[in-house]
Amino acid sequence: MDDKDRLLLSLLRRDARRSLVALARDLGLSRSATQERLAKLQDSGVITGFTVVEGAAERRSTAHLLIRLAPGRHCAQLVPRVKTIPAVVQIHSVAGAIDLIVRVEGDGVAPLEQARAAIAAIDGIAEVSTFIVLDHHLG
Amino acid sequence: MDDKDRLLLSLLRRDARRSLVALARDLGLSRSATQERLAKLQDSGVITGFTVVEGAAERRSTAHLLIRLAPGRHCAQLVPRVKTIPAVVQIHSVAGAIDLIVRVEGDGVAPLEQARAAIAAIDGIAEVSTFIVLDHHLG
DNA sequence: CGCCCGCACCGGCGTTTTGCCGGTCGGACC
DNA sequence: GGTCCGACCGGCAAAACGCCGGTGCGGGCG
Numbered sequence: 141m142d143d144k145d146r147l148l149l150s151l152l153r154r155d156a157r158r159s160l161v162a163l164a165r166d167l168g169l170s171r172s173a174t175q176e177r178l179a180k181l182q183d184s185g186v187i188t189g190f191t192v193v194e195g196a197a198e199r200r201s202t203a204h205l206l207i208r209l210a211p212g213r214h215c216a217q218l219v220p221r222v223k224t225i226p227a228v229v230q231i232h233s234v235a236g237a238i239d240l241i242v243r244v245e246g247d248g249v250a251p252l253e254q255a256r257a258a259i260a261a262i263d264g265i266a267e268v269s270t271f272i273v274l275d276h277h278l279g
Numbered sequence: 280m281d282d283k284d285r286l287l288l289s290l291l292r293r294d295a296r297r298s299l300v301a302l303a304r305d306l307g308l309s310r311s312a313t314q315e316r317l318a319k320l321q322d323s324g325v326i327t328g329f330t331v332v333e334g335a336a337e338r339r340s341t342a343h344l345l346i347r348l349a350p351g352r353h354c355a356q357l358v359p360r361v362k363t364i365p366a367v368v369q370i371h372s373v374a375g376a377i378d379l380i381v382r383v384e385g386d387g388v389a390p391l392e393q394a395r396a397a398i399a400a401i402d403g404i405a406e407v408s409t410f411i412v413l414d415h416h417l418g
Numbered sequence: 419c420g421c422c423c424g425c426a427c428c429g430g431c432g433t434t435t436t437g438c439c440g441g442t443c444g445g446a447c448c
Numbered sequence: 449g450g451t452c453c454g455a456c457c458g459g460c461a462a463a464a465c466g467c468c469g470g471t472g473c474g475g476g477c478g
Contacts, residue, residue: 153330153331156328157295157296157329159435159465189293191295191329192328193326193329194325194326194327203373215414223293226282226288226289230418234410236409238410251285298464308428311428
């Protein structure tokens with residue numbers, strides 16, 4: 141983690157979709173060296189992913205779904221299906237009476253209800269409890 | 280802003296550096312149509328930029344606490360107390376059989392148990408169910 | 419009805435970027 | 449000296465990108 145790494149990181153913070161060529165130019169390194177550094181930052185866990193900065197977040201509607209799987213089903217099979225639903229922004233598999241906690245967001249409650257229906261319809265999902273978020277005190 | 284746009288957005292939230300070709304495949308559109316949609320999302324200000332998810336997430340232990348308040352208590356009184364606990368990273372008040380969903384993170388399970396105890400001890404909190412996160416599939 | 423316009427989409431082109439790999443240089447160590 | 453190792457460079461084939469002309473379809477309008 142030297143100055144070049146820190147500079148690379150800060151360039152990516154500003155625009156994570158820039159090409160390696162452009163990043164390399166700003167870093168004063170060759171493209172392939174930049175590529176290696178980026179790979180190491182990811183492997184070492186300094187960078188875990190890249191995401192979107194959303195505009196003027198008009199607070200969107202949020203809900204939590206607590207999901208119980210049918211006996212003998214594992215999340216590995218179901219999670220990929222859940223991921224394809226656009227409203228889903230968070231998926232955690234948990235230990236206990238519940239198997240999955242999913243957070244969904246949308247523009248009003250209709251998309252949430254729709255997402256809930258889509259998830260409930262997936263084969264292997266036994267039960268879905270919905271909790272509409274009334275207020276975001278944190279996160 | 281239709282379903283395709285929303286799906287595109289959610290794909291980018293998960294990995295903002297994916298190629299347009301890969302995004303187009305998941306969207307079921309041609310690459311150039313995907314490119315146009317992305318451009319419009321940016322022009323219209325829905326997407327203002329792309330950034331790095333940093334390794335503050337050297338995957339720490341996470342749990343969700345589902346909290347029921349004592350009859351007659353309101354979250355407004357209790358949430359400030361909950362906020363003072365450092366392990367707490369997310370607080371949502373929700374409608375239904377549960378009143379609060381709290382996400383806690385810490386370095387191993389011990390801090391989580393400690394946070395749970397601290398929350399359970401707050402006057403006005405009737406019941407706390409703990410769900411340790413086994414796997415982060417998203418978020 | 420027929421026409422035209424706007425919009426979203428497709429496909430193809432030349433160019434740029436990427437993934438990959440062999441090769442060079444300098445420092446540490448025996 | 450010799451060797452190993454890490455960081456870097458450069459080049460090639462393959463993939464992705466930017467751009468633009470062309471198509472299909474629904475909506476206004478004479």
